[in-house]
Amino acid sequence: MWNLFFAIGILIGAFIAWNWLSDYHQININNKLLNEFKNYGITDYSQVVPKEVINWNGLFTLKGFILIVIGGFFVGFGTRYGEGCTSGHAISGLSNLQWPSLVATISFMVGGFFVANFLLPLILKL
Amino acid sequence: MENIVAESSRSATDLLRDKKINQPGNIFYRNLKFLLAGIVFGILLIKGEVISWFRIQEMFRLQSFHMYGIIGSAIITGMISIFLIKKLHIKMINREEVVIPPKKFHRGYVYGGLIFGCGWAITGACPGPLFAQIGSGATVVLVTLFSAIAGT
Numbered sequence: 397m398w399n400l401f402f403a404i405g406i407l408i409g410a411f412i413a414w415n416w417l418s419d420y421h422q423i424n425i426n427n428k429l430l431n432e433f434k435n436y437g438i439t440d441y442s443q444v445v446p447k448e449v450i451n452w453n454g455l456f457t458l459k460g461f462i463l464i465v466i467g468g469f470f471v472g473f474g475t476r477y478g479e480g481c482t483s484g485h486a487i488s489g490l491s492n493l494q495w496p497s498l499v500a501t502i503s504f505m506v507g508g509f510f511v512a513n514f515l516l517p518l519i520l521k522l
Numbered sequence: 523m524e525n526i527v528a529e530s531s532r533s534a535t536d537l538l539r540d541k542k543i544n545q546p547g548n549i550f551y552r553n554l555k556f557l558l559a560g561i562v563f564g565i566l567l568i569k570g571e572v573i574s575w576f577r578i579q580e581m582f583r584l585q586s587f588h589m590y591g592i593i594g595s596a597i598i599t600g601m602i603s604i605f606l607i608k609k610l611h612i613k614m615i616n617r618e619e620v621v622i623p624p625k626k627f628h629r630g631y632v633y634g635g636l637i638f639g640c641g642w643a644i645t646g647a648c649p650g651p652l653f654a655q656i657g658s659g660a661t662v663v664l665v666t667l668f669s670a671i672a673g674t
Contacts, residue, residue, distance in 0.1 A: 401553040405560015410657025413568035426585035444655045445575045468666035470641025472673025478634025481648040491600025496627040500635040507639020512582030
């Protein structure tokens with residue numbers, strides 16, 4: 397039960413911070429990345445997700461479906477199977493010097509590097 | 523082992539206080555502290571920009587120090603916290619001893635980790651930040667969240 401309350405708290409906190417405490421128009425993203433994404437039609441980085449591809453209409457395109465639905469499934473399945481995510485393994489696990497967490501952290505960095513550098517450009521070209 | 527020792531050495535007043543705290547009361551009131559912790563975490567996720575899809579791409583392409591700095595300082599903070607908790611025998615809010623069970627390795631750590639990494643790079647979010655992305659108004663992430671829950 398406590399995690400449900402915690403999750404709702406995150407939602408409320410994010411809502412508060414997004415509306416009154418922050419401005420992502422001033423986010424300082426590497427220019428190299430922005431120039432590359434321009435080729436895929438992604439120019440607006442003032443939201444937490446690229447709204448050109450991750451939006452309700454995009455859900456019905458192949459590209460959007462992969463980014464939203466398949467990606468979400470991977471996050472959920474991987475977290476459960478690997479028994480933890482960034483906070484559980486990389487932060488809590490490593491700060492407690494648990495070697496299985498180091499293995500898990502390396503694994504998700506490897507997965508992320510592969511997808512971000514090789515697979516995602518192909519998906520965004522769809 | 524330490525836990526068992528602490529258990530037996532509790533005084534009667536401690537036990538009485540435990541009883542009071544564990545009494546079933548208003549469900550909202552009892553979980554209020556978790557809600558507040560979540561709100562603080564949500565604000566930090568937004569202010570830290572760690573829920574930005576673009577920040578995650580930067581991290582995986584080694585184009586920015588931002589995420590490494592945040593995760594790195596979180597690990598150091600965690601280390602200091604765990605050290606202090608152990609050293610000073612700090613108890614949890616319900617006065618129970620803090621026990622961190624050792625993780626038992628299995629192959630899921632590798633395969634699950636790889637799969638989670640793929641998902642992280644695609645969605646730009648891990649489980650907590652999914653809620654923060656929705657809170658920021660990206661309502662379509664609700665679908666990502668349901669898909670993630672389906673994946674568990």
